[in-house]
Amino acid sequence: MTEKIKSLLLVLLVASSLLLTYQLWYGQQPAELIAEDIYERIVVERPRPLEEVVSPAVAAVAVEGGYYLLNKGQTEYDKVWSEILDVLSDQDIIPAPEGIPETESATVLATFYCSPTLPSGQGSPWLTAHQDLLISAISLVSDDNGFWVVIQDSNQTNSLTFPLGSATETFIIATLRLVSESERTIYQALDDEALQSESEMTIAITAPLFVPAGPVNLDKILLYPEELDRDLLLKTFFVDYNLARIIEEKDGSLIFTDGEKGLRLSSVSLEFSNPRLEEGRVSFSYLDGLNSSNNLFSYHGGWPKNVRIESLTSTGWGDSISYVAQWRMYSGLYPLYTAIPTKAIFNDRGMVHYSRSLYYGDAVVPLNGDQIVLAEWQKALAVALEKFSGELPGYIATVRLEAIHPGFVVTESGGDFIGEPVWFIQLNGRRYFLRAESLAPINEEDFR
Numbered sequence: 124m125t126e127k128i129k130s131l132l133l134v135l136l137v138a139s140s141l142l143l144t145y146q147l148w149y150g151q152q153p154a155e156l157i158a159e160d161i162y163e164r165i166v167v168e169r170p171r172p173l174e175e176v177v178s179p180a181v182a183a184v185a186v187e188g189g190y191y192l193l194n195k196g197q198t199e200y201d202k203v204w205s206e207i208l209d210v211l212s213d214q215d216i217i218p219a220p221e222g223i224p225e226t227e228s229a230t231v232l233a234t235f236y237c238s239p240t241l242p243s244g245q246g247s248p249w250l251t252a253h254q255d256l257l258i259s260a261i262s263l264v265s266d267d268n269g270f271w272v273v274i275q276d277s278n279q280t281n282s283l284t285f286p287l288g289s290a291t292e293t294f295i296i297a298t299l300r301l302v303s304e305s306e307r308t309i310y311q312a313l314d315d316e317a318l319q320s321e322s323e324m325t326i327a328i329t330a331p332l333f334v335p336a337g338p339v340n341l342d343k344i345l346l347y348p349e350e351l352d353r354d355l356l357l358k359t360f361f362v363d364y365n366l367a368r369i370i371e372e373k374d375g376s377l378i379f380t381d382g383e384k385g386l387r388l389s390s391v392s393l394e395f396s397n398p399r400l401e402e403g404r405v406s407f408s409y410l411d412g413l414n415s416s417n418n419l420f421s422y423h424g425g426w427p428k429n430v431r432i433e434s435l436t437s438t439g440w441g442d443s444i445s446y447v448a449q450w451r452m453y454s455g456l457y458p459l460y461t462a463i464p465t466k467a468i469f470n471d472r473g474m475v476h477y478s479r480s481l482y483y484g485d486a487v488v489p490l491n492g493d494q495i496v497l498a499e500w501q502k503a504l505a506v507a508l509e510k511f512s513g514e515l516p517g518y519i520a521t522v523r524l525e526a527i528h529p530g531f532v533v534t535e536s537g538g539d540f541i542g543e544p545v546w547f548i549q550l551n552g553r554r555y556f557l558r559a560e561s562l563a564p565i566n567e568e569d570f571r
Contacts (some may be wrong), residue, residue, distance in 0.1 A: 171417070177413060189311045250283075253283065270291075346540040347540065376390075403472035420448070457544075500527060511551070
């Protein structure tokens, strides 16, 4: 009898061990995994197709005396870019093996400059059949032999040339002709030679740069901060934000924290951080990084009009490397600079940081008063170089001119948010904001 009892107990122990093992592997998930699964399904906006949210930063259309600049949202840009997209998405189109024949009749009609660069290859909406390209520029070229699209790789050594059909050629040329016949600000392309005549310092440009060739008048504009659904937004960061500790700051901003990650919400911005994910690496591709940045921006606020992704870069070293994506709101051709940048930092482990501060209106409303006359670019550059020299006395190496263009900074006056016209200049990573007319510097501490 005793032996039977022992055998029965042994069978029960083995059965319970098997049952527990089964539950461990296939049974109910831990609460934190269930919560994470719920978290992933709560989004502000479903991600859009990548080709809708990533496009060239600017198109330069050749006209007499310089260039007209176009960007996304303008009718002519959208029409021509749509035709180019058809070429880039055609898997059966074959590039011309010898490129464009070298003839004196070849004319570059327009160039689309891509920032961030567009990756080709499997899974990409651009040139799926051509691997390992990072498209930096796309030119439309006409000559006696036809009409061509020239794809320039970011390393400036590789290019692909595709012939276009007569119907596409007719449509694009007609659209560009309308641009040429319109009244717009003419821009000139800068080069190293033109810059050397403006300063005794050695200056080099690191990317295509365009500046107004004549007078430009700008208005101060009335802006409105983006309005987000706070409750919905909180759910995209916290499984149950009711369990998070809430801290109210003097200015009315709210901080939500669960002890690991934190979210600060103000009337004009949000800032999220998850420091425990900083020690992560990036093992996915640049294309996957673009897709991830699109997902994150969509999940945590969505895509308002006139916002575009400006850059996707990597940061860190050793075992801590992350992608950094940055977005910016535009008013026509001109970017808006805010106190808190709109950007995300992420890696294999997840999102380390996310901040968002966007201003816009259904229509841009100029403020009453005289228009501001933009100072000449040469004077703006001279002021920036003087400030640069003051910050780095004795500097004798080459100065990299990384950006120079008009824009707006967001300031506050009498309770209103104002877009103040400025010159933005970046030298060796140092940023300078100069009032558009007087060229007096504006401190970034005064931005909103």
